Amino acid sequence: MNARVEQMTQGGAAAASRRTLYVLAAVSILLLAIPVFGYQPLIINATDTLILALLVLSLNLLVGYGGMISMGHAAFFATGGYTAGLLAKFVDTPFLVAFAAGPLAAAILAAIIGALCVRLTHAYFIMLTLAFAQLVYTVIWKWRGLTGGDDGLIGFSPPTFLLNNTVYYYFALAVVTACIYALYRICESPFGRTLTAIRDNPDRATFIGVNVRAKQWTAFIIAGFFAGVAGVLQAYFHRGMFVNAAHFITSADALVILLLGGSRWFVGPLIGAVVFKILFISIPTITVYWPLFIGLVILAVALFMPDGLAKFGDILRPKAIVRERKRA
Amino acid sequence: MIELQLISGLVSAAILFLLASGLSLIFGVCHVLNLAHGAFFLLATFLAYMVTSQLAVTEFDFWIALILVPLAVAGVGAVAEITLFRRLYGANILLQVLPTIALIFIISDLVRFFWGLEPLAVPTPTGFNFPIELFGVFFPSYYAVVVVAGALVALLIWFLVYKTDWGLLIRAVSQDRDMARALGVKANRIFTSVFALGTGLAGVGGVLFAPIGGANLGTDMDAVIEAFAVVVVGGLGSVWGSAVAALLIGMLKAFGILIVPQFALAFVFGLMAIVLVIRPTGLFGARE
Numbered sequence: 001m002n003a004r005v006e007q008m009t010q011g012g013a014a015a016a017s018r019r020t021l022y023v024l025a026a027v028s029i030l031l032l033a034i035p036v037f038g039y040q041p042l043i044i045n046a047t048d049t050l051i052l053a054l055l056v057l058s059l060n061l062l063v064g065y066g067g068m069i070s071m072g073h074a075a076f077f078a079t080g081g082y083t084a085g086l087l088a089k090f091v092d093t094p095f096l097v098a099f100a101a102g103p104l105a106a107a108i109l110a111a112i113i114g115a116l117c118v119r120l121t122h123a124y125f126i127m128l129t130l131a132f133a134q135l136v137y138t139v140i141w142k143w144r145g146l147t148g149g150d151d152g153l154i155g156f157s158p159p160t161f162l163l164n165n166t167v168y169y170y171f172a173l174a175v176v177t178a179c180i181y182a183l184y185r186i187c188e189s190p191f192g193r194t195l196t197a198i199r200d201n202p203d204r205a206t207f208i209g210v211n212v213r214a215k216q217w218t219a220f221i222i223a224g225f226f227a228g229v230a231g232v233l234q235a236y237f238h239r240g241m242f243v244n245a246a247h248f249i250t251s252a253d254a255l256v257i258l259l260l261g262g263s264r265w266f267v268g269p270l271i272g273a274v275v276f277k278i279l280f281i282s283i284p285t286i287t288v289y290w291p292l293f294i295g296l297v298i299l300a301v302a303l304f305m306p307d308g309l310a311k312f313g314d315i316l317r318p319k320a321i322v323r324e325r326k327r328a
Numbered sequence: 329m330i331e332l333q334l335i336s337g338l339v340s341a342a343i344l345f346l347l348a349s350g351l352s353l354i355f356g357v358c359h360v361l362n363l364a365h366g367a368f369f370l371l372a373t374f375l376a377y378m379v380t381s382q383l384a385v386t387e388f389d390f391w392i393a394l395i396l397v398p399l400a401v402a403g404v405g406a407v408a409e410i411t412l413f414r415r416l417y418g419a420n421i422l423l424q425v426l427p428t429i430a431l432i433f434i435i436s437d438l439v440r441f442f443w444g445l446e447p448l449a450v451p452t453p454t455g456f457n458f459p460i461e462l463f464g465v466f467f468p469s470y471y472a473v474v475v476v477a478g479a480l481v482a483l484l485i486w487f488l489v490y491k492t493d494w495g496l497l498i499r500a501v502s503q504d505r506d507m508a509r510a511l512g513v514k515a516n517r518i519f520t521s522v523f524a525l526g527t528g529l530a531g532v533g534g535v536l537f538a539p540i541g542g543a544n545l546g547t548d549m550d551a552v553i554e555a556f557a558v559v560v561v562g563g564l565g566s567v568w569g570s571a572v573a574a575l576l577i578g579m580l581k582a583f584g585i586l587i588v589p590q591f592a593l594a595f596v597f598g599l600m601a602i603v604l605v606i607r608p609t610g611l612f613g614a615r616e
Contacts, residue, residue, distance in 0.1 A: 303415060
C-alpha cells in the first residue's frame with residue numbers, strides 16, 4: 001500500500017470505528033428496550049434468538065475461523081441442556097452449579113468426540129461429527145428412563161426470580177453478551193489468528209511449527225463449551241429439554257444461519273440468526289412447507305449470494321479498505 | 329439362531345454396500361460429500377411404493393419398480409449435478425455441503441407432500457413370499473433376492489469401473505481432473521454420469537429395502553449415517569473398502585441385536601472409533 005492509500009485508510013478507519021460505535025449503541029438500546037412494551041411473544045422470541053445466536057456464534061469458531069464444517073453441533077447444545085436439567089431434577093443441584101455443569105459436560109464430550117474427528121480432512125470431519133451427533137441423539141431418544149425420551153425432560157425450573165420472562169430475557173442477554181465478548185476475544189487472539197492460518201493453509205501452518213491437530217481440538221472444545229452455555233440457557237428458559245435439540249436439523253439450521261449471515265465476519269452469524277428467526281416465525285403462517293422453503297433459500301443463497309448478508313457488512317468498513325480489497 | 333443372524337447380516341450388508349458405494353463413487357470422482365444420499369434412498373422407497381401399488385395387477389410389479397425407480401432417481405441425481413453441484417465445484421466447503429442439506433429438506437418435504445406422514449408398506453414380490461430352508465433354519469426367500477442383487481451390482485460396478493472405456497475415464501478424472509481435461513476428456517459428462525450412477529445405486533438400495541423396511545420418512549438420516557459408518561471404516565473413495573466394511577457392519581448390526589437390542593448401533597460406532605484410532609483413513613483408504 002502506498003502512503004496515500006494509507007492516509008485514506010487511517011481517516012477511513014476513524015470514520016468506520018465511529019460508525020461501528022453508533023451501530024453498537026443503537027443495537028444495545030434496541031436490545032435493552034425489547035421487553036419495555038411487555039409484549040410476551042416478542043420477549044420469548046427475542047430470548048430464543050439470543051440463545052440461537054450464541055449457538056451459531058460458537059459454531060462459527062469452527063466453521064468461519066477454523067474451516068471445519070461440524071455437522072454435529074447440536075450434540076453439545078443438547079448435552080449442556082440435558083446435563084443441567086438432569087442435575088437439577090434428580091440431584092436437586094443448586095442453580096448456579098447446574099448452570100456451570102452443563103457447559104463443562106458439553107466441553108468434555110467435545111474433547112472426546114473432537115479427539116477422533118480432527119484426525120482427518122474435511123469430508124471425514126463432516127461425516128464423523130454428524131455420525132457422533134446422531135449417536136448422542138439416539139441415546140437421548142432411547143434412554144427414556146433417564147431423559148424422558150421423546151416426551152422430553154421436564155420437572156425442573158430456575159430460581160423463582162428468573163421465572164418472569166422479562167427478567168430471564170435480561171439474564172440471557174447478560175450471559176450471551178458476556179459469551180459473545182469472550183468468543184470475540186478468542187477469535188481476535190493469537191489463537192484465533194492461528195486457526196485462520198490453519199483454515200487457509202494447513203500445510204504452511206505445520207511448516208512454521210503450529211500443532212494443527214492440537215489447535216483444532218482446542219477450538220472444538222471451546223465451541224462445544226459455548227454451545228453448552230446456549231443449551232443450559234435454553235433448558236432453564238423452557239423449563240424442559242426436548243430431544244429435537246440434539247437432532248440433525250438443529251445442527252443444519254445453525255449452518256444455514258452461517259450461510260445466510262456470512263461466516264467470515266464476526267457479527268455475520270448474529271445477523272443471520274435474527275433473519276432466520278424472523279423467517280422461521282413468519283413463513284409457517286403462510287405455508288406448512290417450511291423445509292421446502294428453507295431448502296430453496298439455501299440453494300438461492302449458495303448460487304447467487306455466496307457471501308451471505310456479509311456483503312452489506314462493508315458499510316462498517318473504511319471505504320478505502322473495501323476498495324482495495326475489491327481490486328485485489 | 330446364528331445362521332439366521334448371519335443371513336440377516338448379509339441382507340443389511342447388501343443394502344449398506346449399495347448405499348456406501350454410490351456415496352464413495354460420487355466423493356471419489358466429484359469431490360462432493362453428498363449428505364443427501366439418504367434422501368435419494370428415501371425417495372426410492374416411496375417411488376417403489378408408488379410403482380408397486382399402481383401395478384399391483386401384474387405379477388412383475390416389483391421387478392418393474394426395480395428397473396424404473398433407480399433410473400428415475402439417477403435422473404434426479406443427474407439434474408441436481410447439472411443445475412447445482414457443477415456450479416459449486418471448487419467453491420468453499422460450506423457452500424458445497426449446504427446445498428446437499430437443502431436437497432435433504434426439499435426431497436423429504438416433497439415426499440411428505442405427495443405421500444403424507446404415515447409409513448407405507450411395500451409388498452414382497454410375487455413368487456418370493458414363502459420361507460426357504462438353509463442350514464436347518466427358515467428365512468424369507470426375499471432375503472436371497474437382496475443378497476444376490478447386492479452381489480450382482482458389486483460385480484457390475486467392478487466391470488464398469490475397471491473393464492470399460494467409461495470406467496477408464498472415470499478413474500482418469502478422479503486421479504487428476506485438470507490433466508484429464510487437458511487430454512480432451514469431457515469431464516463434465518463424467519461428473520454427471522457418476523452422479524447419476526451413484527444416486528441410481530442408492531435407488532436400487534431403496535427399492536430392495538422397501539419390502540423389508542417399508543417406505544418411512546426418517547429413513548433418510550438413518551441410511552446416510554450408516555453409509556457414513558461404512559465409508560469411514562472402509563475408506564472414502566474405495567469401492568472394495570465399502571464392500572468389506574458393509575459386510576463387517578452388516579454382521580455387527582445383526583449380532584449386536586442379539587446382545588443389546590436397543591443399542592445395536594453402538595457396536596457400529598465402536599468399530600468406527602477403533603478403526604479411526606488404528607487406521608485413520610479406513611481399512612482400504614489411501615494414506616494421506
